[in-house]
Amino acid sequence: MKHVKLSDDIYYLGVNDRRTHLFENAWPLPNGVAYNSYLIVDEKTALVDTVEYGHMEDFLQRLEDILGERQLDYLVINHMEPDHSGAIRQITNLYPDIQIVGNKKTFPILEGFYGISQNLYEVSEGDMLDLGKHKLNFYMAPMVHWPETMVTYESTTKTLFSADAFGSFGTLDGGIFDDELNLNFFEDELRRYYSNIVGKYGNQTQKALAKIADLDIKLIAATHGPIWRCHIDWIIEKYQKWSLYEAEEDGVVIVFGSMYGNTEKMADHIARTLSEQGIKDIRIYDASKTHASYIISDIWKYNGLIIGSAAYNGGAFPAVTSLLDKLKNMYVKNRHFGIFGSSSWGGGGHRTIQKWAEEAKLEPLGPKAEARCAPNDDDFALCDEVAIEVANAIKNPK
Ligand SMILES: Cc1cc2nc3c(=O)[nH]c(=O)nc-3n(C[C@H](O)[C@H](O)[C@H](O)COP(=O)(O)O)c2cc1C
Ligand SMILES: [Fe+2]
Ligand SMILES: [Fe+2]
Missing domain, CATH: 3.40.50.360 (Flavodoxin domain)
Structure with a gap:
């Protein structure tokens, strides 16, 4: 796959899963699903989340291709669910000096799934990690969709790495950014993803939306589905409605x-x-x-x-x-x-x-x-x- 960039130094490293029939072995995937990961290349390098275990080969190849001889300094774990944490062990094997960035709820799950308890870099609400030009700021978003979930805001490019929030079912078939795609298709898959996966956590989603309300956001990079750069107000408005359990239409x-x-x-x-x-x-x-x-x-x-x-x-x-x-x-x-x-x-x-x-x-x-x-x-x-x-x-x- 060609390298796709969100900005000069941020790469899209997602993969498409067209093979799995049921997401979480429960929800149908007639149109597949994408697992999105992102790489920031600066004085320090940072990977934000990984991909599902069965789909990591292409992902690792692209990562190594971009990094070349460079080390990976940080892995930011916004969410520990295995659809995003599946390649962590391979990443720590390839880059043994990597620092793993998470919060205090991340690490027990990291150890529980992968037996990893070293090189941990703990962050809490509002902390900042300086990569050089890029600065990462962390905000906790518990239960959107697991207790350890957080979102990461990069303040130079104004990119919000939002974990499952604003994510969608459906693979990215050519188009990766919201303005490259027909949103009619994704509107239904976004709603299905939100209602099926995050639907029970409306109150927690409301709290997360309140936290990001004051951020100046130019890009939303979720862990599933399109990257948002044109329809940011639109997708946030949808999440407002859905998390308040307000219907969209008469019917x-x-x-x-x-x-x-x-x-x-x-x-x-x-x-x-x-x-x-x-x-x-x-x-x-x-x-x-x-x-x-x-x-x-x-x-x-x-x-x-x-x-x-x-x-x-x-x-x-x-x-x-x-x-x-x-x-x-x-x-x-x-x-x-x-x-x-x-x-x-x-x-x-x-x-x-x-x-x-x-x-x-x-x-x-x-x-x-x-x-x-x-x-x-x-x-x-x-x-x-x-x-x-x-x-x-x-x-x-x-
Ligand atoms: C396996 C089975 C279990 C049933 N259990 C009940 C029951 O517990 N109480 C009841 O009033 N009717 C029961 N019925 C009868 C049906 O609910 C009733 O005939 C109904 O009209 C069937 O509606 P339907 O044509 O939409 O399937 C049962 C029928 C079947 C086949
Ligand atoms: Fe999740
Ligand atoms: Fe997910």
């Missing part, structure tokens, strides 16, 4: 779990009524079919959410239960919410969703829309009421 996500189609009929009926009420963006998802990753991403996007389930062994249908479970710790707020379902004896689907909503502090709108076996006219009328209340809440924001 309704309807998710259902159904074995024999009765609950699905109710979903279609609700969707038609929503449409008659003027709601244009309506997405119906079969929880058994569409991976939760995409459903969660759309839940972040739209301000309406209606969940339905067939009763299943006294509870909700497994695919719905699994989605509710994933959403449980994500503290989704500010959504106009409804429930529906079908059962044949003691119920369980509707009840389970209701209990989940209570814990999530989401208030269901409309009456209890639960059909006994196949939905009849009365059941559809209840579905209408749920749909109309959700539509009204969307059309008449408080």
Whole structure:
């Protein structure tokens, strides 16, 4: 690969992973993912994060190619998750005198994963490391996305090395900077990455955003996805919204779990009524079919959410239960919410969703829309009421 620079002395050293099917063995990667690392060449040299173990060969080759006979003086570890720390042992083998820069929460994890406990250079909030022309300043960003996570601000080029924050799924296929790419594609992959990976840490993301608010930022170099140099306000604005759990658009996500189609009929009926009420963006998802990753991403996007389930062994249908479970710790707020379902004896689907909503502090709108076996006219009328209340809440924001 050709060498790509962020500025005169900062190199992009990222790699594309098109092979892994599931990120963290959990989230689909139909468009792959990039692991980004950066090299600063000054009086002192510093590498900011590394890449995933299986993808380090090309990365190490490019690093050695740029450095030539020079030593690597520092490795800055913003985040210890193995998708970025995977090449640390190889780096310390190649450059045994390297100083490893991290904070007090970094080092126990570094030793735990890689048995490395020497040449540590501990930094805390606001500390500065002088590389010559370039000065690195460190800010802690706990839980965005692990407890040891920090961000590094280089004040000469005004570059923020932001770790997972502002990162995206999707490989960098030619274009590496935001102005070289079509952001329509990355907008969805950014939201999916944020909601799936960082989504539960909205409060912590808010704190990190407050810390960087006063920095003059010309470049954001995240550990996944594009490098930001033109749309910096845009991406920060997205993160503000997402971390406050504010929806981006009017619209309704309807998710259902159904074995024999009765609950699905109710979903279609609700969707038609929503449409008659003027709601244009309506997405119906079969929880058994569409991976939760995409459903969660759309839940972040739209301000309406209606969940339905067939009763299943006294509870909700497994695919719905699994989605509710994933959403449980994500503290989704500010959504106009409804429930529906079908059962044949003691119920369980509707009840389970209701209990989940209570814990999530989401208030269901409309009456209890639960059909006994196949939905009849009365059941559809209840579905209408749920749909109309959700539509009204969307059309008449408080
Ligand atoms: C494996 C299985 C478990 C079920 N468990 C319950 C239950 O615990 N309570 C209940 O009221 N109905 C239960 N039912 C009945 C279905 O929930 C009911 O027939 C419903 O109308 C099916 O909706 P669907 O067509 O959307 O799948 C169960 C059905 C199956 C196949
Ligand atoms: Fe991470
Ligand atoms: Fe990551």
